[in-house]
Amino acid sequence: MTEKEKLLLAQMQVGNILELLKGNEYESMLINKMVSVYYELNRQITNLNVKKGETSGQLEEVSTKPV
Numbered sequence: 001m002t003e004k005e006k007l008l009l010a011q012m013q014v015g016n017i018l019e020l021l022k023g024n025e026y027e028s029m030l031i032n033k034m035v036s037v038y039y040e041l042n043r044q045i046t047n048l049n050v051k052k053g054e055t056s057g058q059l060e061e062v063s064t065k066p067v
Contacts, residue, residue: 003048004045004048004049007041007044007045007048008045010041011038011042011045014034014037014038014041015038017034018031018034018035018038021034
């Protein structure tokens with residue numbers, strides 16, 4: 001498994017956690033923490049793409065937008 005695949009899977013898992021937190025009593029606090037992790041993973045994926053000279057969107061394999 002490549003580093004990019006690992007990051008994409010991690011980002012997808014964070015997206016799933018964000019979905020599961022909907023309706024939680026402490027949703028806003030938890031989501032604030034998870035969104036920063038989500039975007040850090042996105043930043044790392046983008047950096048990998050720049051290093052490899054990829055010009056297409058960094059998330060072409062999976063859609064992992066936070067909710």
